[in-house]
Amino acid sequence: MEHVEAQQHPIGLYLKVWLLLFVLSTMSYMVDYLEFQSYLRWFLILLFMILKAGLIVAVFMHMSWERLALKCAILLPPLALLIFIGLMTMEADFTFIVRSIFFGQ
Amino acid sequence: MAHVPYQEALPLHEPKSFWTRYVWSQDHKVIAIQYTLTAVAVGLVALVMSWLMRLQIGFPGSFSFIDPSTYYQLVTMHGMIMVIYLLTAIFLGGFGNFLIPLMVGARDMVFPFVNMLSYWAYLLSVLVLMASFFVPGGPTGAGWTLYPPQAILPGTPGSDSGIVLMLVSLILFIVAATMGGLNYVTTVIQARTYGMTMMRLPLSVWGIFMATILALLAFPALFVGGVMMLFDRLLGSSFFMPAVVSMGKMLDYQGGSPVLFQHIFWFFGHPEVYIVALPAFGIVSDIISTHARKNIFGYRIMVWAIVSIGVLSFIVWAHHMYVSGMNPYFGFFFAITTLIIAVPTAIKVYNWVLTLWQGNIHMTVPMLFAVAFVSTFTIGGITGLFLGNVVIDLPLSDTYFVVAHFHMVMGVSPILVVFGGIYHWFPKITGRMLNDTLGQIHFWLTFLGTYAIYFPMHYLGFIGMPRRYYAYEGYQFIPESAQDLNVFITISALMVGAAQFIFLYNLAWSAFKGKPAGSNPWNATTLEWQTPDTPPSHGNWGDRLPIVYRWAYDYSVPGAEKDFIPQNQPPAGENPGGAATT
Amino acid sequence: MVQNSSEQHRPLTVPEEWRSGVHNRLTEISTDWSSDQDAFKNVPWGKAMMWIFLVSDTFIFTCFLTGYMTVRMSTTEPWPVPSEVFALTIAGHHIPLILIAIMTFILITSSGTMAMAVNFGYRRERHKTALLMLATALFGASFVGMQAFEWTKLIVEEGVRPWGNPMGAAQFGSTFFMITGFHGLHVSIGVIYLSTVAFKVWRGDYQSRGYEIVEIAGLYWHFVDLVWVFIFAFFYLW
Numbered sequence: 022m023e024h025v026e027a028q029q030h031p032i033g034l035y036l037k038v039w040l041l042l043f044v045l046s047t048m049s050y051m052v053d054y055l056e057f058q059s060y061l062r063w064f065l066i067l068l069f070m071i072l073k074a075g076l077i078v079a080v081f082m083h084m085s086w087e088r089l090a091l092k093c094a095i096l097l098p099p100l101a102l103l104i105f106i107g108l109m110t111m112e113a114d115f116t117f118i119v120r121s122i123f124f125g126q
Numbered sequence: 127m128a129h130v131p132y133q134e135a136l137p138l139h140e141p142k143s144f145w146t147r148y149v150w151s152q153d154h155k156v157i158a159i160q161y162t163l164t165a166v167a168v169g170l171v172a173l174v175m176s177w178l179m180r181l182q183i184g185f186p187g188s189f190s191f192i193d194p195s196t197y198y199q200l201v202t203m204h205g206m207i208m209v210i211y212l213l214t215a216i217f218l219g220g221f222g223n224f225l226i227p228l229m230v231g232a233r234d235m236v237f238p239f240v241n242m243l244s245y246w247a248y249l250l251s252v253l254v255l256m257a258s259f260f261v262p263g264g265p266t267g268a269g270w271t272l273y274p275p276q277a278i279l280p281g282t283p284g285s286d287s288g289i290v291l292m293l294v295s296l297i298l299f300i301v302a303a304t305m306g307g308l309n310y311v312t313t314v315i316q317a318r319t320y321g322m323t324m325m326r327l328p329l330s331v332w333g334i335f336m337a338t339i340l341a342l343l344a345f346p347a348l349f350v351g352g353v354m355m356l357f358d359r360l361l362g363s364s365f366f367m368p369a370v371v372s373m374g375k376m377l378d379y380q381g382g383s384p385v386l387f388q389h390i391f392w393f394f395g396h397p398e399v400y401i402v403a404l405p406a407f408g409i410v411s412d413i414i415s416t417h418a419r420k421n422i423f424g425y426r427i428m429v430w431a432i433v434s435i436g437v438l439s440f441i442v443w444a445h446h447m448y449v450s451g452m453n454p455y456f457g458f459f460f461a462i463t464t465l466i467i468a469v470p471t472a473i474k475v476y477n478w479v480l481t482l483w484q485g486n487i488h489m490t491v492p493m494l495f496a497v498a499f500v501s502t503f504t505i506g507g508i509t510g511l512f513l514g515n516v517v518i519d520l521p522l523s524d525t526y527f528v529v530a531h532f533h534m535v536m537g538v539s540p541i542l543v544v545f546g547g548i549y550h551w552f553p554k555i556t557g558r559m560l561n562d563t564l565g566q567i568h569f570w571l572t573f574l575g576t577y578a579i580y581f582p583m584h585y586l587g588f589i590g591m592p593r594r595y596y597a598y599e600g601y602q603f604i605p606e607s608a609q610d611l612n613v614f615i616t617i618s619a620l621m622v623g624a625a626q627f628i629f630l631y632n633l634a635w636s637a638f639k640g641k642p643a644g645s646n647p648w649n650a651t652t653l654e655w656q657t658p659d660t661p662p663s664h665g666n667w668g669d670r671l672p673i674v675y676r677w678a679y680d681y682s683v684p685g686a687e688k689d690f691i692p693q694n695q696p697p698a699g700e701n702p703g704g705a706a707t708t
Numbered sequence: 709m710v711q712n713s714s715e716q717h718r719p720l721t722v723p724e725e726w727r728s729g730v731h732n733r734l735t736e737i738s739t740d741w742s743s744d745q746d747a748f749k750n751v752p753w754g755k756a757m758m759w760i761f762l763v764s765d766t767f768i769f770t771c772f773l774t775g776y777m778t779v780r781m782s783t784t785e786p787w788p789v790p791s792e793v794f795a796l797t798i799a800g801h802h803i804p805l806i807l808i809a810i811m812t813f814i815l816i817t818s819s820g821t822m823a824m825a826v827n828f829g830y831r832r833e834r835h836k837t838a839l840l841m842l843a844t845a846l847f848g849a850s851f852v853g854m855q856a857f858e859w860t861k862l863i864v865e866e867g868v869r870p871w872g873n874p875m876g877a878a879q880f881g882s883t884f885f886m887i888t889g890f891h892g893l894h895v896s897i898g899v900i901y902l903s904t905v906a907f908k909v910w911r912g913d914y915q916s917r918g919y920e921i922v923e924i925a926g927l928y929w930h931f932v933d934l935v936w937v938f939i940f941a942f943f944y945l946w
Contacts, residue, residue: 032827039820046816050809053791053945063946070941074934081823081930083923089733090740091748094315095759098343101440102770105393108444108456109774113781115453116383120784129753130745236753304764312757316746323744342760346767353886354775362871363882365779378871380878381785386778390771674744 030086038080045073130317130671133233138665152238153664154223157245159555161219164245165212166630168252172207173623175200184616186597194596195283198267201594202284205270206292209398210299211252213540217405218303218341219248221547222310222334224555228654229331231319231672231694233665235309244309247302251295258284258291266292269594271395274366274387278359281373290359293352300345300352310338319653321674325429326693328652328678329422332429333408336436337401343440344397351390358382388450392443399536400439404432406543407474410496412678413550414478416650417493418485419689421679423477431470438467448516449523457516464514468507475504486682486689490648491565495546498573499539506535509584524594527587530580538576545572545629552633553647557660558640564632568625575622582611649690652678656692752920755927762931765894769935772887773942779879788875790944793866794858808944811854812936818847819933822902826926829919834909837922841906844929848899855892859885884943891939894932901925 049069052062079085084092141147148156179200182192192200223241227234235241258265267283268276276282278289314327314335327335354365358379366387367379415422422428444452444460478500487493509531512518522528545568552560590603598604598612646655658668672694680691741747748756780787791804798806825840862868862884870885872878905925908914914921 030827032824035820035823035827039816039823042816042819043813046809046812049941049945050805050812053805066941066945070937073937077819077930077934077937081819081933082927087751088740088749089737091751091756091759093737094748095763098339098763099766099770101343101437102767102774104441106770106774106777108459109389109778110781111455112385112389112453113778116385116778116782117784120782124784237757304761308757308761308764311760312753316748316751316753316756318745321744323742324747325742342764343767346764347771349768350771350775353890357870357882357886361882361885363886364871364878365775365882380872381779381783382879383779383782386775389778390775393771 034080038076042073042076045069045076049073130232130319133317134671136233138233140664150242152234152242154227154235154238154241155555155662157241158220158222158224160245161223161248162216164249164252165216165220168207168256169212169216170626171256172204172212173626175204175207177620177623179204180616180619182596183598184613186599195264195267197596198269198594199265199283199288202267202269202272203265207255208537209270209402210296211255213402213536213544214303214341214398215248215299216544217402217540218310218334218338219245219306221330221405221409221544222338223306224551225330225654226310226313226334227317228554228657228662228666229328229652230314230317231322231653231667231674232313232317233667233671236312236317237309240305241309244302244306247298247305251298251302254291254295254298258288258295261287261291263288271388271391272355273391274355274358274382274384275368275370275379278355278367279370279372279377290356293356293359296352297349300349303341303345307338307342310334311342319671319674322653325426326674326677328408329411329425329428329432330405330408330652332432333404333406333411336432337404340397340401340404340436340439344394344401347390347394348398351387351394354390355387385447385450385452388447389444389452392446393440395446396443397436397439400435402536402540404435406499406540407432409543409547409550410478410499411474411481412652413492413496413546414481414500415679415681416550416648417488417490417496418482419488419681420481420485421681423480423483424473425677425679427473428477431473434470435467438463438470442467445514445519448519461514461516465511468511468514471507475500475507490549491560491562491569492546492550492648494566494569494573495542495549498569499542499546502534502542502576503539506531506533506539510535521590522587524592525587526583526591526593529593530583530587533583534576534580538580542573542576545569548633550648551654552636553643553660554654554657555661556637556640557643558636558638559643559647560636560640561632564628568629568632571625571628572622575618575625578618579615579622582615586611649688651680651690651692653693656694752924754924755920758924758927762927765931769887769890769938772890773938776879776883776887776943779883780877783877783879785877786875787877788873788880790946793862793868793875794944805944807854807858808940811851811858812940814847814851814854815933815936818844818851819930821847822926822929826923829909829922832915832919834912834915834919837919838906838910841902841909841922841925845899845902845906848895848902848929848932852892852895852899855888855895859888887939887943891932891935894935898929898932902929 046069049066052065052069057065084095141151141153147153151157151160178189178192179197181189182197223235226232255265263284263286265284266272266277266288268278268285268289272289272292278285282289284292314331318324318327354363357363358365358367362378364379364382366384367377367382368384369380370377411422411428442460442463444456445464448457448460482497509527513522513528513531549560549565552558586608589605589608591598591608598608643660645657645660648655653672653674654662656672657663657666673696674693675696676691676693678693680686680693682689683691740749743749794808795802795804796806797803821840822844825837825844828836828840862881867874868881868884870882873881902925905921909919909922
């Protein structure tokens, strides 16, 4: 069956990605161990997180070998969540301000 | 590897025993009927509840068994059952299950076993919900939106176990809807028959398909809200619970945010409106086109309207929360998105009307319901524009104007389509026609009664009559005469409710004694009317799947022999019928 | 690999020389979605269904994490420092987050073995596949075991409860138990699922039907790992 042919990848690729995931996990752990703080910390956490997530989805979940139709159908809907998250950050900020004012009296 | 030919070649395993054929059935048609009957049964409970509520409002104090707690329980259960357990279940589980495989030309859903599990999980969720009527304290009376903190505080009816059963039942329902929904979406995407492209799908399939996608993406939010509220109720956490003094006692809750629940709930709740509305849009398009013997006006734009409504529905949720105390800047954003979503919706209404324009209109019962839907939906939609604007919403919020609005737009309108759809497809489901006279009586009582109920309600809202009140005596700002309207509404509601029993009688009678329908009584083009057997047998299509040559709306094609050309009829020579396709 | 499989579906009307990269991709996606039978070419039904389920599950986890974000951002109480709460003292050394780091490595290891299992599945080496899947399940089970240890330590030693804790904001405990609990539930279900499939693979049930089931189970497992990446970043490191 064609599907079988399509899914034969060299094992070496998996091993490389595997190794890379280990390295990235170690680096994100080091962010905490070396006690980076504030924006540098958040930037590094997000960077390593996105790299790891991208590798898992692209290689382990075979997304990079899928056709564009599937990629779009799977990756576009979560954009709705980004709007939700963005608005909830604003909402949480507002709640915090209201609480600070109220409790500060 | 194409999977459709593979499916076609599989031998059919027709279930032999009564149990596997009608009870533990994996056939999408039987599951559809199971879903529909369960939804109708639970809907009847909610109908009786609305009677009791109206009796209390129309004749306050005359019924000693309706005390304030009971009244709130009636309000809550009526809303919850109607929105989730009736409308969502009947559109996705009932119509979706029956129509999708037949309309796309598949033998069944892609995973019939999961489909069967979906029904049983749904039935379990209904049973859990019904069980809450029999526990101490009764069902929850928190309002169908279940807003904390009051939903789980002592003093609210059903705060002991009613609310817990409610949340558990919702979680079960979400599991059921997910299992079913995965099937519907995968079937539409991956199991269409030869020649059936996405742009040849009937709009019913498009509406149900998009609504199912919304269900798969929106129900997670309700799931999360439900789990978090269960944590608050059972484990004493404080996600949604601020420090509260309840009945003179300081509770242990601290630091939670009730508005967070409202955001999570409405992130589900607004798409839910379209989960109910989009299938109705689709089904109405098909009914209007078939019974006006005219192709649907602007098919492509109808499809894109459905898609864009689906997408936009995820960024309008907080228009339900203008008075909640959320970030005040949100009003601007959500008012704009709410008004934008009116554009594709209005396009759909124009297209329905333009489809009727100069059509060969047959005023059959399904057509009556479809046209009635266009009318009620327009009224309900326009009042929605009022409420979508912050400044107008503020005084109207929590009045009967809101009640009238959402009953028009997502109560009455989808229910009219459910009726229209049942009158339309009943001949295919049972092989017999529904009785026309009874259908006419049912329609006119329901349609006129609806306006009698909800038109006056808008006025009550304008004079400021608040919703969710047990009784309205002694409020200075409500004139005495408002009570006359309330009595009028109550009597109308009783009559509309009674009319539904005519419909049930018609269903039962016609299923056995109705006029035999033949395979295609409406002369419709779509695939479900072209099955070799009526009602369709297991596997739907016999040995070979149908081959589709044209779109679903070849009605009154100039030069054609008949006034309709079925989707699976091959183009004959220079037959121009195929020209409009792709 | 994309181009050669698109050829068989529908002849493209666009002249060959116009087909630049972007145009090519756009043509590919519109051809797929406007074709008959299936929009996801070469994708079995089960795999399509698993992908759609995972999107739905993404929404669940994101809503959980968004709820967590909101309560953490809006609380006026101090938020306990995860790096200290989850520290362990091993052989006299006080090491922050060490157990969580080990759990992360275990889950990544299991993802690696799972990817191997999928690969061997398509090579039809069923015993290797089954063994690798079983290894994956064992890693998963040990992850759940460590999570149980972590919960016990937190509840018994640190006094963290869903309704409060000695270190600060009450929501710390409730979000922690809810999110890691729901993730742990996914891991546990995955262990059962993988073991079942591994058993059937070993028995040779899929010799005739093909080994797509391994990839489908793998998708689920990688997703569980994926979610942990986000939980690790947002809950433990932030």
